Amino acid sequence: MITVLGFSSKAGKKIAGQKIVSLNGTISEILAGIGMEPYIIGTDVTSNFPESIKRKPKVGHNRTISAEGIIALQPDIVTGLTTDVKPELQAQLKGAGIKLVLFNQEFTADGTRKLIKEVATAFGAPSKANPVIDKLNADLASAAKSGKTGGKPKVLFIYARGTGTMMVAGEGTSVEQIIELAGGQNAVKGFTDYKPLTPEALVAADPDAILLFSSGMESLGGVAGLQQVQGVNQTKAGKNKKFITMEGELLTGFGPRLGQAVAQLSQNLK
Incomplete structure:
Protein backbone atom coordinates (compact mmCIF):
# COMPACT_ATOMS: atom_id res chain seq x y z
CA MET A 1 0.00 0.00 0.00
CA ALA A 143 21.80 39.18 -1.41
CA ALA A 144 19.40 41.87 -0.23
CA LYS A 145 22.28 44.13 0.85
CA SER A 146 24.36 43.80 -2.28
CA GLY A 147 21.71 43.30 -4.91
CA LYS A 148 20.16 46.73 -5.34
CA THR A 149 19.56 47.16 -9.06
CA GLY A 150 18.27 50.75 -9.13
CA GLY A 151 14.79 50.31 -10.55
CA LYS A 152 13.13 47.10 -11.66
CA PRO A 153 14.59 45.93 -14.96
CA LYS A 154 12.24 43.93 -17.17
CA VAL A 155 13.47 40.36 -17.51
CA LEU A 156 12.24 37.85 -20.07
CA PHE A 157 12.95 34.21 -19.33
CA ILE A 158 13.14 31.95 -22.37
CA TYR A 159 13.04 28.19 -21.94
CA ALA A 160 14.91 26.86 -24.96
CA ARG A 161 15.68 23.42 -26.28
CA GLY A 162 16.97 24.55 -29.63
CA THR A 163 15.08 26.99 -31.84
CA GLY A 164 12.28 24.46 -32.28
CA THR A 165 11.27 24.68 -28.61
CA MET A 166 11.22 28.16 -27.16
CA MET A 167 8.81 29.13 -24.39
CA VAL A 168 8.50 32.21 -22.19
CA ALA A 169 7.66 32.16 -18.47
CA GLY A 170 4.46 33.87 -17.41
CA GLU A 171 2.91 34.84 -14.11
CA GLY A 172 3.09 32.56 -11.08
CA THR A 173 6.10 30.61 -12.32
CA SER A 174 9.14 29.94 -10.16
CA VAL A 175 11.17 32.01 -12.63
CA GLU A 176 8.93 35.05 -12.14
CA GLN A 177 9.24 34.69 -8.38
CA ILE A 178 13.03 34.62 -8.38
CA ILE A 179 13.21 37.52 -10.86
CA GLU A 180 11.18 39.57 -8.38
CA LEU A 181 13.31 38.45 -5.43
CA ALA A 182 16.37 39.60 -7.38
CA GLY A 183 14.89 43.07 -7.87
CA GLY A 184 13.54 42.70 -11.39
CA GLN A 185 10.11 42.24 -12.94
CA ASN A 186 8.74 39.78 -15.43
CA ALA A 187 8.69 41.38 -18.87
CA VAL A 188 5.51 39.54 -19.86
CA LYS A 189 2.12 39.51 -18.18
CA GLY A 190 -1.40 38.32 -18.87
CA PHE A 191 -0.85 34.56 -18.77
CA THR A 192 0.28 31.88 -16.36
CA ASP A 193 2.73 29.03 -16.79
CA TYR A 194 4.57 29.02 -20.15
CA LYS A 195 3.60 29.87 -23.72
CA PRO A 196 5.43 29.70 -27.05
CA LEU A 197 7.74 32.59 -27.86
CA THR A 198 6.72 34.69 -30.86
CA PRO A 199 8.75 37.51 -32.44
CA GLU A 200 5.82 39.91 -31.99
CA ALA A 201 5.49 39.19 -28.27
CA LEU A 202 9.25 39.43 -27.82
CA VAL A 203 9.41 42.87 -29.42
CA ALA A 204 6.34 44.05 -27.52
CA ALA A 205 7.81 42.91 -24.19
CA ASP A 206 11.06 44.78 -24.96
CA PRO A 207 12.97 43.29 -22.02
CA ASP A 208 16.00 44.94 -20.48
CA ALA A 209 17.53 41.48 -20.02
CA ILE A 210 16.91 38.02 -21.44
CA LEU A 211 17.43 35.12 -19.04
CA LEU A 212 18.00 31.49 -20.01
CA PHE A 213 19.20 28.27 -18.47
CA SER A 214 22.85 27.65 -19.35
CA SER A 215 21.76 24.48 -21.15
CA GLY A 216 19.15 26.47 -23.07
CA MET A 217 21.71 28.95 -24.33
CA GLU A 218 23.95 26.08 -25.38
CA SER A 219 21.06 24.49 -27.29
CA LEU A 220 20.76 27.67 -29.36
CA GLY A 221 24.45 27.71 -30.19
CA GLY A 222 25.44 30.36 -27.67
CA VAL A 223 24.95 34.13 -27.84
CA ALA A 224 25.38 34.18 -31.61
CA GLY A 225 22.55 31.69 -31.95
CA LEU A 226 20.28 33.64 -29.61
CA GLN A 227 20.85 36.79 -31.63
CA GLN A 228 19.61 34.95 -34.72
CA VAL A 229 16.21 34.43 -33.06
CA GLN A 230 13.76 36.76 -34.77
CA GLY A 231 12.97 39.81 -32.65
CA VAL A 232 15.83 39.49 -30.14
CA ASN A 233 17.98 42.23 -31.64
CA GLN A 234 15.02 44.64 -31.68
CA THR A 235 14.76 44.59 -27.87
CA LYS A 236 16.78 46.60 -25.34
CA ALA A 237 18.34 43.33 -24.18
CA GLY A 238 19.40 42.46 -27.71
CA LYS A 239 20.77 45.89 -28.50
CA ASN A 240 22.80 45.91 -25.27
CA LYS A 241 23.62 42.19 -25.41
CA LYS A 242 22.19 41.81 -21.92
CA PHE A 243 21.88 38.04 -21.89
CA ILE A 244 22.02 36.14 -18.59
CA THR A 245 22.49 32.42 -18.16
CA MET A 246 22.20 30.38 -14.96
CA GLU A 247 22.21 26.71 -14.09
CA GLY A 248 18.61 25.51 -14.21
CA GLU A 249 18.22 23.84 -10.84
CA LEU A 250 19.92 26.74 -9.07
CA LEU A 251 17.65 29.29 -10.76
CA THR A 252 14.31 27.56 -10.31
CA GLY A 253 14.82 25.01 -7.53
CA PHE A 254 13.90 27.24 -4.57
CA GLY A 255 16.00 25.05 -2.34
CA PRO A 256 18.78 25.69 0.18
CA ARG A 257 20.78 27.70 -2.39
CA LEU A 258 17.95 30.17 -3.01
CA GLY A 259 19.92 33.06 -1.49
CA GLN A 260 22.88 32.29 -3.73
CA ALA A 261 20.61 32.20 -6.77
CA VAL A 262 19.06 35.56 -5.86
CA ALA A 263 22.50 37.10 -5.34
CA GLN A 264 23.82 35.79 -8.67
CA LEU A 265 20.79 37.01 -10.62
CA SER A 266 20.84 40.39 -8.83
CA GLN A 267 24.47 40.94 -9.75
CA ASN A 268 23.79 40.02 -13.36
CA LEU A 269 20.89 42.47 -13.55
CA LYS A 270 23.03 45.43 -12.55
Missing part, protein backbone atom coordinates in the same frame (compact mmCIF):
# COMPACT_ATOMS: atom_id res chain seq x y z
CA ILE A 2 1.27 3.46 -0.82
CA THR A 3 1.93 5.40 2.34
CA VAL A 4 2.17 9.15 2.01
CA LEU A 5 3.82 9.73 5.35
CA GLY A 6 3.05 12.80 7.42
CA PHE A 7 5.65 14.97 9.01
CA SER A 8 5.44 13.71 12.59
CA SER A 9 8.64 12.76 14.36
CA LYS A 10 7.19 9.29 14.91
CA ALA A 11 6.82 8.78 11.18
CA GLY A 12 10.28 10.16 10.59
CA LYS A 13 11.91 7.69 12.97
CA LYS A 14 10.33 4.83 11.07
CA ILE A 15 11.91 5.83 7.76
CA ALA A 16 15.29 7.16 8.86
CA GLY A 17 18.10 5.06 7.41
CA GLN A 18 16.06 3.31 4.73
CA LYS A 19 16.91 3.22 1.02
CA ILE A 20 15.63 6.36 -0.73
CA VAL A 21 14.98 7.31 -4.35
CA SER A 22 14.48 11.05 -4.81
CA LEU A 23 12.54 12.33 -7.82
CA ASN A 24 13.28 16.02 -7.36
CA GLY A 25 16.50 18.01 -7.35
CA THR A 26 15.43 20.33 -4.55
CA ILE A 27 14.40 17.44 -2.30
CA SER A 28 17.69 15.67 -3.05
CA GLU A 29 19.62 18.81 -2.13
CA ILE A 30 17.74 19.17 1.15
CA LEU A 31 18.28 15.50 1.98
CA ALA A 32 22.01 15.93 1.38
CA GLY A 33 22.00 19.07 3.53
CA ILE A 34 20.51 17.22 6.50
CA GLY A 35 22.92 14.31 6.24
CA MET A 36 20.72 11.79 4.42
CA GLU A 37 22.78 11.51 1.24
CA PRO A 38 24.29 8.11 2.18
CA TYR A 39 20.79 6.62 2.10
CA ILE A 40 19.95 7.93 -1.38
CA ILE A 41 20.31 5.06 -3.87
CA GLY A 42 18.88 6.81 -6.93
CA THR A 43 17.64 10.16 -8.21
CA ASP A 44 16.04 11.88 -11.16
CA VAL A 45 18.20 13.84 -13.59
CA THR A 46 17.41 17.22 -11.98
CA SER A 47 19.30 16.10 -8.88
CA ASN A 48 22.75 17.55 -9.54
CA PHE A 49 23.80 19.25 -6.30
CA PRO A 50 25.95 18.61 -4.40
CA GLU A 51 28.40 17.26 -6.98
CA SER A 52 28.41 13.82 -5.34
CA ILE A 53 24.67 13.45 -6.07
CA LYS A 54 25.49 13.27 -9.78
CA ARG A 55 27.11 9.87 -9.21
CA LYS A 56 23.88 8.32 -7.96
CA PRO A 57 22.02 6.04 -10.41
CA LYS A 58 19.48 8.02 -12.47
CA VAL A 59 15.90 6.95 -13.08
CA GLY A 60 14.99 9.61 -15.67
CA HIS A 61 13.41 13.06 -15.62
CA ASN A 62 10.93 13.55 -12.80
CA ARG A 63 8.02 14.35 -15.17
CA THR A 64 8.52 11.29 -17.40
CA ILE A 65 9.78 8.60 -15.04
CA SER A 66 8.65 5.00 -15.42
CA ALA A 67 8.15 2.73 -12.43
CA GLU A 68 10.45 0.00 -13.75
CA GLY A 69 13.66 1.97 -13.25
CA ILE A 70 12.67 2.91 -9.71
CA ILE A 71 11.55 -0.58 -8.70
CA ALA A 72 14.77 -2.09 -10.08
CA LEU A 73 16.71 -0.18 -7.41
CA GLN A 74 14.56 -1.76 -4.67
CA PRO A 75 14.04 1.38 -2.58
CA ASP A 76 12.10 1.50 0.66
CA ILE A 77 10.94 5.06 0.00
CA VAL A 78 10.35 7.26 -3.03
CA THR A 79 10.24 10.97 -2.32
CA GLY A 80 9.60 14.09 -4.36
CA LEU A 81 6.98 16.76 -4.96
CA THR A 82 3.29 16.04 -5.33
CA THR A 83 3.45 17.63 -8.78
CA ASP A 84 6.16 15.21 -9.90
CA VAL A 85 4.58 11.83 -9.21
CA LYS A 86 1.67 11.11 -11.53
CA PRO A 87 -1.26 9.00 -10.28
CA GLU A 88 -0.36 6.07 -12.54
CA LEU A 89 3.18 6.04 -11.18
CA GLN A 90 1.82 6.16 -7.64
CA ALA A 91 -0.37 3.15 -8.41
CA GLN A 92 2.57 1.17 -9.77
CA LEU A 93 4.72 1.98 -6.76
CA LYS A 94 1.81 1.03 -4.53
CA GLY A 95 1.68 -2.34 -6.20
CA ALA A 96 5.38 -2.83 -5.50
CA GLY A 97 4.92 -2.02 -1.80
CA ILE A 98 7.02 1.14 -1.92
CA LYS A 99 6.28 4.05 0.41
CA LEU A 100 5.86 7.58 -0.90
CA VAL A 101 6.86 10.72 0.94
CA LEU A 102 5.64 13.67 -1.11
CA PHE A 103 5.80 17.39 -0.43
CA ASN A 104 4.12 20.54 -1.69
CA GLN A 105 6.38 23.42 -2.73
CA GLU A 106 5.74 27.15 -2.60
CA PHE A 107 8.03 29.37 -4.66
CA THR A 108 8.80 31.88 -1.92
CA ALA A 109 11.56 32.26 0.66
CA ASP A 110 9.14 31.22 3.40
CA GLY A 111 8.04 28.29 1.28
CA THR A 112 11.65 27.15 1.02
CA ARG A 113 12.12 27.38 4.79
CA LYS A 114 8.93 25.39 5.30
CA LEU A 115 9.99 22.71 2.82
CA ILE A 116 13.38 22.28 4.50
CA LYS A 117 11.66 21.83 7.87
CA GLU A 118 9.13 19.35 6.49
CA VAL A 119 11.74 17.22 4.76
CA ALA A 120 13.98 17.14 7.81
CA THR A 121 11.08 16.21 10.09
CA ALA A 122 9.69 13.58 7.75
CA PHE A 123 13.07 11.89 7.57
CA GLY A 124 13.60 11.88 11.33
CA ALA A 125 16.11 14.73 11.60
CA PRO A 126 14.12 17.86 12.52
CA SER A 127 17.06 19.58 14.25
CA LYS A 128 19.19 19.20 11.10
CA ALA A 129 16.96 21.75 9.35
CA ASN A 130 18.22 24.60 11.55
CA PRO A 131 21.75 25.05 10.14
CA VAL A 132 20.43 24.70 6.57
CA ILE A 133 17.85 27.43 7.20
CA ASP A 134 20.39 29.61 9.01
CA LYS A 135 22.66 29.46 5.95
CA LEU A 136 19.70 30.23 3.67
CA ASN A 137 18.75 33.26 5.79
CA ALA A 138 22.32 34.55 5.79
CA ASP A 139 22.55 34.18 2.00
CA LEU A 140 19.24 35.98 1.48
CA ALA A 141 20.28 38.81 3.78
CA SER A 142 23.57 39.18 1.95
Whole structure:
Protein backbone atom coordinates (compact mmCIF):
# COMPACT_ATOMS: atom_id res chain seq x y z
CA MET A 1 0.00 0.00 0.00
CA ILE A 2 1.27 3.46 -0.82
CA THR A 3 1.93 5.40 2.34
CA VAL A 4 2.17 9.15 2.01
CA LEU A 5 3.82 9.73 5.35
CA GLY A 6 3.05 12.80 7.42
CA PHE A 7 5.65 14.97 9.01
CA SER A 8 5.44 13.71 12.59
CA SER A 9 8.64 12.76 14.36
CA LYS A 10 7.19 9.29 14.91
CA ALA A 11 6.82 8.78 11.18
CA GLY A 12 10.28 10.16 10.59
CA LYS A 13 11.91 7.69 12.97
CA LYS A 14 10.33 4.83 11.07
CA ILE A 15 11.91 5.83 7.76
CA ALA A 16 15.29 7.16 8.86
CA GLY A 17 18.10 5.06 7.41
CA GLN A 18 16.06 3.31 4.73
CA LYS A 19 16.91 3.22 1.02
CA ILE A 20 15.63 6.36 -0.73
CA VAL A 21 14.98 7.31 -4.35
CA SER A 22 14.48 11.05 -4.81
CA LEU A 23 12.54 12.33 -7.82
CA ASN A 24 13.28 16.02 -7.36
CA GLY A 25 16.50 18.01 -7.35
CA THR A 26 15.43 20.33 -4.55
CA ILE A 27 14.40 17.44 -2.30
CA SER A 28 17.69 15.67 -3.05
CA GLU A 29 19.62 18.81 -2.13
CA ILE A 30 17.74 19.17 1.15
CA LEU A 31 18.28 15.50 1.98
CA ALA A 32 22.01 15.93 1.38
CA GLY A 33 22.00 19.07 3.53
CA ILE A 34 20.51 17.22 6.50
CA GLY A 35 22.92 14.31 6.24
CA MET A 36 20.72 11.79 4.42
CA GLU A 37 22.78 11.51 1.24
CA PRO A 38 24.29 8.11 2.18
CA TYR A 39 20.79 6.62 2.10
CA ILE A 40 19.95 7.93 -1.38
CA ILE A 41 20.31 5.06 -3.87
CA GLY A 42 18.88 6.81 -6.93
CA THR A 43 17.64 10.16 -8.21
CA ASP A 44 16.04 11.88 -11.16
CA VAL A 45 18.20 13.84 -13.59
CA THR A 46 17.41 17.22 -11.98
CA SER A 47 19.30 16.10 -8.88
CA ASN A 48 22.75 17.55 -9.54
CA PHE A 49 23.80 19.25 -6.30
CA PRO A 50 25.95 18.61 -4.40
CA GLU A 51 28.40 17.26 -6.98
CA SER A 52 28.41 13.82 -5.34
CA ILE A 53 24.67 13.45 -6.07
CA LYS A 54 25.49 13.27 -9.78
CA ARG A 55 27.11 9.87 -9.21
CA LYS A 56 23.88 8.32 -7.96
CA PRO A 57 22.02 6.04 -10.41
CA LYS A 58 19.48 8.02 -12.47
CA VAL A 59 15.90 6.95 -13.08
CA GLY A 60 14.99 9.61 -15.67
CA HIS A 61 13.41 13.06 -15.62
CA ASN A 62 10.93 13.55 -12.80
CA ARG A 63 8.02 14.35 -15.17
CA THR A 64 8.52 11.29 -17.40
CA ILE A 65 9.78 8.60 -15.04
CA SER A 66 8.65 5.00 -15.42
CA ALA A 67 8.15 2.73 -12.43
CA GLU A 68 10.45 0.00 -13.75
CA GLY A 69 13.66 1.97 -13.25
CA ILE A 70 12.67 2.91 -9.71
CA ILE A 71 11.55 -0.58 -8.70
CA ALA A 72 14.77 -2.09 -10.08
CA LEU A 73 16.71 -0.18 -7.41
CA GLN A 74 14.56 -1.76 -4.67
CA PRO A 75 14.04 1.38 -2.58
CA ASP A 76 12.10 1.50 0.66
CA ILE A 77 10.94 5.06 0.00
CA VAL A 78 10.35 7.26 -3.03
CA THR A 79 10.24 10.97 -2.32
CA GLY A 80 9.60 14.09 -4.36
CA LEU A 81 6.98 16.76 -4.96
CA THR A 82 3.29 16.04 -5.33
CA THR A 83 3.45 17.63 -8.78
CA ASP A 84 6.16 15.21 -9.90
CA VAL A 85 4.58 11.83 -9.21
CA LYS A 86 1.67 11.11 -11.53
CA PRO A 87 -1.26 9.00 -10.28
CA GLU A 88 -0.36 6.07 -12.54
CA LEU A 89 3.18 6.04 -11.18
CA GLN A 90 1.82 6.16 -7.64
CA ALA A 91 -0.37 3.15 -8.41
CA GLN A 92 2.57 1.17 -9.77
CA LEU A 93 4.72 1.98 -6.76
CA LYS A 94 1.81 1.03 -4.53
CA GLY A 95 1.68 -2.34 -6.20
CA ALA A 96 5.38 -2.83 -5.50
CA GLY A 97 4.92 -2.02 -1.80
CA ILE A 98 7.02 1.14 -1.92
CA LYS A 99 6.28 4.05 0.41
CA LEU A 100 5.86 7.58 -0.90
CA VAL A 101 6.86 10.72 0.94
CA LEU A 102 5.64 13.67 -1.11
CA PHE A 103 5.80 17.39 -0.43
CA ASN A 104 4.12 20.54 -1.69
CA GLN A 105 6.38 23.42 -2.73
CA GLU A 106 5.74 27.15 -2.60
CA PHE A 107 8.03 29.37 -4.66
CA THR A 108 8.80 31.88 -1.92
CA ALA A 109 11.56 32.26 0.66
CA ASP A 110 9.14 31.22 3.40
CA GLY A 111 8.04 28.29 1.28
CA THR A 112 11.65 27.15 1.02
CA ARG A 113 12.12 27.38 4.79
CA LYS A 114 8.93 25.39 5.30
CA LEU A 115 9.99 22.71 2.82
CA ILE A 116 13.38 22.28 4.50
CA LYS A 117 11.66 21.83 7.87
CA GLU A 118 9.13 19.35 6.49
CA VAL A 119 11.74 17.22 4.76
CA ALA A 120 13.98 17.14 7.81
CA THR A 121 11.08 16.21 10.09
CA ALA A 122 9.69 13.58 7.75
CA PHE A 123 13.07 11.89 7.57
CA GLY A 124 13.60 11.88 11.33
CA ALA A 125 16.11 14.73 11.60
CA PRO A 126 14.12 17.86 12.52
CA SER A 127 17.06 19.58 14.25
CA LYS A 128 19.19 19.20 11.10
CA ALA A 129 16.96 21.75 9.35
CA ASN A 130 18.22 24.60 11.55
CA PRO A 131 21.75 25.05 10.14
CA VAL A 132 20.43 24.70 6.57
CA ILE A 133 17.85 27.43 7.20
CA ASP A 134 20.39 29.61 9.01
CA LYS A 135 22.66 29.46 5.95
CA LEU A 136 19.70 30.23 3.67
CA ASN A 137 18.75 33.26 5.79
CA ALA A 138 22.32 34.55 5.79
CA ASP A 139 22.55 34.18 2.00
CA LEU A 140 19.24 35.98 1.48
CA ALA A 141 20.28 38.81 3.78
CA SER A 142 23.57 39.18 1.95
CA ALA A 143 21.80 39.18 -1.41
CA ALA A 144 19.40 41.87 -0.23
CA LYS A 145 22.28 44.13 0.85
CA SER A 146 24.36 43.80 -2.28
CA GLY A 147 21.71 43.30 -4.91
CA LYS A 148 20.16 46.73 -5.34
CA THR A 149 19.56 47.16 -9.06
CA GLY A 150 18.27 50.75 -9.13
CA GLY A 151 14.79 50.31 -10.55
CA LYS A 152 13.13 47.10 -11.66
CA PRO A 153 14.59 45.93 -14.96
CA LYS A 154 12.24 43.93 -17.17
CA VAL A 155 13.47 40.36 -17.51
CA LEU A 156 12.24 37.85 -20.07
CA PHE A 157 12.95 34.21 -19.33
CA ILE A 158 13.14 31.95 -22.37
CA TYR A 159 13.04 28.19 -21.94
CA ALA A 160 14.91 26.86 -24.96
CA ARG A 161 15.68 23.42 -26.28
CA GLY A 162 16.97 24.55 -29.63
CA THR A 163 15.08 26.99 -31.84
CA GLY A 164 12.28 24.46 -32.28
CA THR A 165 11.27 24.68 -28.61
CA MET A 166 11.22 28.16 -27.16
CA MET A 167 8.81 29.13 -24.39
CA VAL A 168 8.50 32.21 -22.19
CA ALA A 169 7.66 32.16 -18.47
CA GLY A 170 4.46 33.87 -17.41
CA GLU A 171 2.91 34.84 -14.11
CA GLY A 172 3.09 32.56 -11.08
CA THR A 173 6.10 30.61 -12.32
CA SER A 174 9.14 29.94 -10.16
CA VAL A 175 11.17 32.01 -12.63
CA GLU A 176 8.93 35.05 -12.14
CA GLN A 177 9.24 34.69 -8.38
CA ILE A 178 13.03 34.62 -8.38
CA ILE A 179 13.21 37.52 -10.86
CA GLU A 180 11.18 39.57 -8.38
CA LEU A 181 13.31 38.45 -5.43
CA ALA A 182 16.37 39.60 -7.38
CA GLY A 183 14.89 43.07 -7.87
CA GLY A 184 13.54 42.70 -11.39
CA GLN A 185 10.11 42.24 -12.94
CA ASN A 186 8.74 39.78 -15.43
CA ALA A 187 8.69 41.38 -18.87
CA VAL A 188 5.51 39.54 -19.86
CA LYS A 189 2.12 39.51 -18.18
CA GLY A 190 -1.40 38.32 -18.87
CA PHE A 191 -0.85 34.56 -18.77
CA THR A 192 0.28 31.88 -16.36
CA ASP A 193 2.73 29.03 -16.79
CA TYR A 194 4.57 29.02 -20.15
CA LYS A 195 3.60 29.87 -23.72
CA PRO A 196 5.43 29.70 -27.05
CA LEU A 197 7.74 32.59 -27.86
CA THR A 198 6.72 34.69 -30.86
CA PRO A 199 8.75 37.51 -32.44
CA GLU A 200 5.82 39.91 -31.99
CA ALA A 201 5.49 39.19 -28.27
CA LEU A 202 9.25 39.43 -27.82
CA VAL A 203 9.41 42.87 -29.42
CA ALA A 204 6.34 44.05 -27.52
CA ALA A 205 7.81 42.91 -24.19
CA ASP A 206 11.06 44.78 -24.96
CA PRO A 207 12.97 43.29 -22.02
CA ASP A 208 16.00 44.94 -20.48
CA ALA A 209 17.53 41.48 -20.02
CA ILE A 210 16.91 38.02 -21.44
CA LEU A 211 17.43 35.12 -19.04
CA LEU A 212 18.00 31.49 -20.01
CA PHE A 213 19.20 28.27 -18.47
CA SER A 214 22.85 27.65 -19.35
CA SER A 215 21.76 24.48 -21.15
CA GLY A 216 19.15 26.47 -23.07
CA MET A 217 21.71 28.95 -24.33
CA GLU A 218 23.95 26.08 -25.38
CA SER A 219 21.06 24.49 -27.29
CA LEU A 220 20.76 27.67 -29.36
CA GLY A 221 24.45 27.71 -30.19
CA GLY A 222 25.44 30.36 -27.67
CA VAL A 223 24.95 34.13 -27.84
CA ALA A 224 25.38 34.18 -31.61
CA GLY A 225 22.55 31.69 -31.95
CA LEU A 226 20.28 33.64 -29.61
CA GLN A 227 20.85 36.79 -31.63
CA GLN A 228 19.61 34.95 -34.72
CA VAL A 229 16.21 34.43 -33.06
CA GLN A 230 13.76 36.76 -34.77
CA GLY A 231 12.97 39.81 -32.65
CA VAL A 232 15.83 39.49 -30.14
CA ASN A 233 17.98 42.23 -31.64
CA GLN A 234 15.02 44.64 -31.68
CA THR A 235 14.76 44.59 -27.87
CA LYS A 236 16.78 46.60 -25.34
CA ALA A 237 18.34 43.33 -24.18
CA GLY A 238 19.40 42.46 -27.71
CA LYS A 239 20.77 45.89 -28.50
CA ASN A 240 22.80 45.91 -25.27
CA LYS A 241 23.62 42.19 -25.41
CA LYS A 242 22.19 41.81 -21.92
CA PHE A 243 21.88 38.04 -21.89
CA ILE A 244 22.02 36.14 -18.59
CA THR A 245 22.49 32.42 -18.16
CA MET A 246 22.20 30.38 -14.96
CA GLU A 247 22.21 26.71 -14.09
CA GLY A 248 18.61 25.51 -14.21
CA GLU A 249 18.22 23.84 -10.84
CA LEU A 250 19.92 26.74 -9.07
CA LEU A 251 17.65 29.29 -10.76
CA THR A 252 14.31 27.56 -10.31
CA GLY A 253 14.82 25.01 -7.53
CA PHE A 254 13.90 27.24 -4.57
CA GLY A 255 16.00 25.05 -2.34
CA PRO A 256 18.78 25.69 0.18
CA ARG A 257 20.78 27.70 -2.39
CA LEU A 258 17.95 30.17 -3.01
CA GLY A 259 19.92 33.06 -1.49
CA GLN A 260 22.88 32.29 -3.73
CA ALA A 261 20.61 32.20 -6.77
CA VAL A 262 19.06 35.56 -5.86
CA ALA A 263 22.50 37.10 -5.34
CA GLN A 264 23.82 35.79 -8.67
CA LEU A 265 20.79 37.01 -10.62
CA SER A 266 20.84 40.39 -8.83
CA GLN A 267 24.47 40.94 -9.75
CA ASN A 268 23.79 40.02 -13.36
CA LEU A 269 20.89 42.47 -13.55
CA LYS A 270 23.03 45.43 -12.55
